[in-house]
Amino acid sequence: MQKVIIIAEAGVNHNGSLEIAKKLIDKAAEAGADYVKFQTFKAEKLVTKNTEKATYQKKNINIKDNSQFNMVKNLELTDFMHFELNNYCKTRKIKFLSSGFDESSIDFLDQMGMQLFKIPSGEITNYKYLRHVSKKGKPIYLSTGMSTLAEIDNAINVIINEGLKRDQITVLHCNSEYPTQYEDVNLKAMLTIQQAFKVKVGYSDHTLGIEIPIAAAALGACVIEKHFTLDRKMDGPDHIASIEPNELVAMIKAIRNIEKAIGGSGIKEPTITEMKNIELARKKVVAAKKILKGDFFNNSNICLKRSNDGLSAIYFDFLIGKKAPKDFDIDQGVEL
Numbered sequence: 001m002q003k004v005i006i007i008a009e010a011g012v013n014h015n016g017s018l019e020i021a022k023k024l025i026d027k028a029a030e031a032g033a034d035y036v037k038f039q040t041f042k043a044e045k046l047v048t049k050n051t052e053k054a055t056y057q058k059k060n061i062n063i064k065d066n067s068q069f070n071m072v073k074n075l076e077l078t079d080f081m082h083f084e085l086n087n088y089c090k091t092r093k094i095k096f097l098s099s100g101f102d103e104s105s106i107d108f109l110d111q112m113g114m115q116l117f118k119i120p121s122g123e124i125t126n127y128k129y130l131r132h133v134s135k136k137g138k139p140i141y142l143s144t145g146m147s148t149l150a151e152i153d154n155a156i157n158v159i160i161n162e163g164l165k166r167d168q169i170t171v172l173h174c175n176s177e178y179p180t181q182y183e184d185v186n187l188k189a190m191l192t193i194q195q196a197f198k199v200k201v202g203y204s205d206h207t208l209g210i211e212i213p214i215a216a217a218a219l220g221a222c223v224i225e226k227h228f229t230l231d232r233k234m235d236g237p238d239h240i241a242s243i244e245p246n247e248l249v250a251m252i253k254a255i256r257n258i259e260k261a262i263g264g265s266g267i268k269e270p271t272i273t274e275m276k277n278i279e280l281a282r283k284k285v286v287a288a289k290k291i292l293k294g295d296f297f298n299n300s301n302i303c304l305k306r307s308n309d310g311l312s313a314i315y316f317d318f319l320i321g322k323k324a325p326k327d328f329d330i331d332q333g334v335e336l
Contacts, residue, residue, distance in 0.1 A: 004217050004255050005202070007097060007118075007141075007225040008033035008248060011238050012075040021081070022088055023230055027245040029092040032252045036094055037118060037225070038085065040109055041101035043073040056178045057237040071237065079108070086112060103132045110136050118225075121145030121176050121204075124155045134162035140169050141223060143204050145176030149196060156197055166199055170223050173216075174204040178241035185212055190221060206241050210251035217255045218262065224255060284310035285319060287328040295324045302334055309333030 008028035014021035021038070028036035049069045057071065065071075077085070082098070089096040099118045100106040106117065106129075117133050121143040124130075133140065140159060144152050152171060159169060173190035185207060194201040202223025203216035213224045229242035243251065270278065283304040291301050297319045304313045310333025311319070325336055 002222060004221065004259055005035070005223045006033045006252055006255060007035045007037050007223065009037050009204075009225050009227040009242075011037070011039050011227055011242075012072075013227070013229040013234070013236060013238055013242060014038070014075075014077070015234065015236050016074050016076065018081050018084060020230065021077070021085055024228070025085065025088055025092055025094065027230065027248065028228070029089075029094040031245065031248040032256070033248070034095060035097040036089060037097040037099065038077060038082075039075075039101065039120075040077065040082065040098040040105040041072065042105065043069055043076060045102040045104065046072055053237075056241075075236075082108070082112065100133075103129060106133050106136070110138075114138070116141060119143060121147065121174055124151055127155075127158050130155060130158045131162050134159045134164050137163065138168075140164065141172055141202065141225075142169060143172045143174045143225075144193070145174035145204070149192070152193060153197065156199065166197075170200040170202055171197065172202045172204040172223060172225060175206060178206050178238060179208045180206040180241075182207060182212070187212065187216060187219065190216060191219060194220070208241070208243075210243060210247050210254065213251055214254045214258065217258045220262075226251060279308075280306060282306075283313040285313065285316055285334040286310050287330050287332050287334055289330055291324050291328040291334075293324055293326050297322050297324060297334070305331070307331070307333050309335075311335055 008031065010021065010024040010028070014024060025036050047068050049067070051068045052066050053068045053071060057068065086096040097118060098109055099120050100109050101120060116139040117136065118141045119133060124142065124144060124147050142155060156169060160166060171193050173193060175184050177184065190201050190203055200222050202221045203213060204225040205213045206227060213226050217224055227238055227242035228248045229239045229244060232239050232242060232244055284307040285302055286305050286307050287301065288303040289301050295301065299320065302319060304316060319334065322336065328334055
């Protein structure tokens with residue numbers, strides 16, 4: 001099994017603050033994530049000024065202004081902040097990643113040297129955008145929240161038609177509710193996507209807690225994305241559906257352990273470490289009472305116990321009715 005790529009999704013949980021963004025990078029690096037991911041957009045190109053916030057955004061923000069435009073405007077990262085965060089990631093030995101929400105943002109990230117593109121769920125039917133991203137020729141992580149299988153199929157075809165190979169596409173199963181209820185996760189759909197399109201799959205999680213991404217890793221996800229925050233009580237659209245730093249540490253540790261557990265050959269055979277226990281754990285044939293030479297072995301004078309000597313338990317039936325070749329004391333291993 002290849003290493004699971006873990007993306008610590010800072011998203012907009014920086015609240016527009018460079019200082020908070022750097023603290024998020026610190027926590028992601030300390031937890032052992034492969035990437036820390038932000039979001040790149042210009043409010044003017046993302047949403048109209050009269051568009052209302054999503055229901056979950058209204059619920060998660062303690063400001064009565066219902067304008068989605070005003071909300072995202074306050075969450076923009078400037079070009080300078082992008083370069084600062086990218087450079088800071090290098091000092092913390094973690095990779096910088098950001099989702100571009102429009103074509104000019106993709107161009108900017110490309111110029112920054114981004115080596116892969118993470119496509120947000122909301123852009124899966126934006127074929128103009130998908131074509132633009134695909135022409136960059138770099139690997140794509142495609143989130144599929146709110147999508148049908150047919151919509152995923154169409155998006156993959158758009159990407160491939162622009163020259164990307166199927167093995168350059170990783171499709172992330174996702175549910176775009178914040179937070180996602182456990183009964184709405186439908187984790188088996190990740191396997192359906194894998195079987196239907198013969199692509200690498202992963203999981204982008206918005207549930208509370210860390211159980212579901214761990215389960216996704218156990219099912220074979222090669223990418224896990226998880227929102228995290230410094231404090232779930234902070235004001236902002238995504239904090240409430242994010243995990244805190246100590247939970248991020250626990251999640252990554254569990255996934256790394258799962259990698260070890262499911263990374264074997266798949267052949268059922270004793271491992272080197274357990275070979276030494278076979279002799280002590282398996283039963284052997286021993287004398288249940290004093291046996292004299294020439295006595296016939298039967299169910300009352302031989303039995304099965306853990307022992308340092310004696311024939312394997314598999315020979316018990318074979319021994320019944322055979323003559324003892326010598327005397328055996330009680331609990332002595334029986335041999336022919």
